[in-house]
Amino acid sequence: MTETTSNSTKQTSADPAAPAFAVRDLWKVFGPKADRVPGDPAHKDLTTAELREKTGCTAAVRDVSFDVQRGEVFVVMGLSGSGKSTLVRTLTRLIEPTSGSIAMDGEDVLAMDKNRLRELRRRQTAMVFQNFGLLPHRSVLDNVAYGLEIQGVGKAERRAKAQEIVEKVGLAGMEERRPGQLSGGQQQRVGLARALAVDPEVLLFDEPFSALDPLIRRDMQEEVIRLHREEGRTMVFITHDLAEALRLGDRIMLMRDGAIVQLGTPEEIVANPADQYVRDFVRDVAREQVISVRRAMRPADAAESDSGAELAPDTLVVDAIEAVAQSGEPCRVVEDGRTLGVVDHERLLAVVAGIDGGRPDTEGKEVAAV
Numbered sequence: 006m007t008e009t010t011s012n013s014t015k016q017t018s019a020d021p022a023a024p025a026f027a028v029r030d031l032w033k034v035f036g037p038k039a040d041r042v043p044g045d046p047a048h049k050d051l052t053t054a055e056l057r058e059k060t061g062c063t064a065a066v067r068d069v070s071f072d073v074q075r076g077e078v079f080v081v082m083g084l085s086g087s088g089k090s091t092l093v094r095t096l097t098r099l100i101e102p103t104s105g106s107i108a109m110d111g112e113d114v115l116a117m118d119k120n121r122l123r124e125l126r127r128r129q130t131a132m133v134f135q136n137f138g139l140l141p142h143r144s145v146l147d148n149v150a151y152g153l154e155i156q157g158v159g160k161a162e163r164r165a166k167a168q169e170i171v172e173k174v175g176l177a178g179m180e181e182r183r184p185g186q187l188s189g190g191q192q193q194r195v196g197l198a199r200a201l202a203v204d205p206e207v208l209l210f211d212e213p214f215s216a217l218d219p220l221i222r223r224d225m226q227e228e229v230i231r232l233h234r235e236e237g238r239t240m241v242f243i244t245h246d247l248a249e250a251l252r253l254g255d256r257i258m259l260m261r262d263g264a265i266v267q268l269g270t271p272e273e274i275v276a277n278p279a280d281q282y283v284r285d286f287v288r289d290v291a292r293e294q295v296i297s298v299r300r301a302m303r304p305a306d307a308a309e310s311d312s313g314a315e316l317a318p319d320t321l322v323v324d325a326i327e328a329v330a331q332s333g334e335p336c337r338v339v340e341d342g343r344t345l346g347v348v349d350h351e352r353l354l355a356v357v358a359g360i361d362g363g364r365p366d367t368e369g370k371e372v373a374a375v
């Protein structure tokens with residue numbers, strides 16, 4: 006059985022303590038003499054449009070540094086043209102960066118030779134695309150098995166594995182159909198199944214659901230959340246849709262003109278937008294569904310510190326409103342037996358109304374020993 010391969014054959018110099026990806030000072034510049042752009046101080050303060058005018062180059066990714074932690078859903082968000090696709094494609098060098106560094110599991114991606122890169126793209130990562138990228142003349146099962154086929158996995162083994170994944174994503178009974186005989190949502194399930202079949206460490210999603218209608222889209226988001234919960238796989242997810250980013254992301258990196266505008270949890274971004282651009286982005290978000298009582302609470306006074314219903318610090322404001330209404334009095338925010346603060350109607354409604362100031366003014370402080 007020489008054609009069978011498995012994960013145990015992976016030859017990598019992975020550091021188990023390293024982040025899934027560590028990206029530093031990364032640039033991708035398109036255009037003439039692109040490599041002169043990143044280091045030149047004369048270009049540092051130019052806007053992307055000014056840079057284009059002066060040099061004829063487009064800086065699609067501009068001096069970007071971040072880590073993707075293992076097991077997190079890392080969302081890259083921004084308007085069209087902000088550099089999302091270019092950035093994510095540089096992670097596996099589908100697009101060669103102009104300068105900077107990228108490490109996956111501690112291994113230098115830019116130092117990888119052709120064979121190592123092929124392995125990185127075929128086994129360690131898998132991409133799910135907006136246009137599905139399915140092979141039209143192949144059955145669902147053979148599409149799902151495709152990634153295993155190019156790895157050289159034998160037919161019986163790859164079909165068995167594909168069958169298992171087809172069931173996992175809810176396509177059982179459709180194995181022999183062609184992609185053209187499926188709805189958009191079903192086709193994207195095939196795309197997802199194909200990516201999962203190779204058992205990658207990291208799934209890279211490039212706006213996978215933006216061609217789907219809203220209800221199907223919601224279904225697919227639930228599917229991703231479910232898979233993530235069950236498998237804990239690292240996911241990098243591009244979207245320009247804020248609701249999708251908030252729903253899926255453990256952290257969100259918001260880009261504009263190739264640069265990072267803000268990187269934080271959904272709650273941090275909604276509660277503390279870094280600038281007016283982010284503020285405009287999150288203006289219509291239902292804040293009570295994103296912000297937790299840790300951020301909404303105020304210090305407890307002496308009488309409140311050991312009485313009243315208890316809430317965990319990560320309780321969402323929307324749920325706390327219900328709890329406060331039911332108990333008829335302020336609720337305590339309690340962590341490890343300590344009262345961190347108190348939420349009452351006033352504090353909670355201020356969050357809903359967006360007049361809470363966005364400051365965690367009591368965050369982390371123990372206000373009364375119990």
Ligand SMILES: Nc1ncnc2c1ncn2[C@@H]1O[C@H](COP(=O)(O)OP(=O)(O)OP(=O)(O)O)[C@@H](O)[C@H]1O
Binds near residue numbers: 064089092245
């Ligand atoms: N091959 C290329 N040559 C020249 N410029 C490019 C190339 N690829 C991308 N760009 C430019 O780089 C910038 C970032 O493009 P990119 O596709 O990464 O953005 P995006 O945020 O993914 O956009 P969208 O949401 O529309 O896919 C854009 O200004 C784009 O025109």
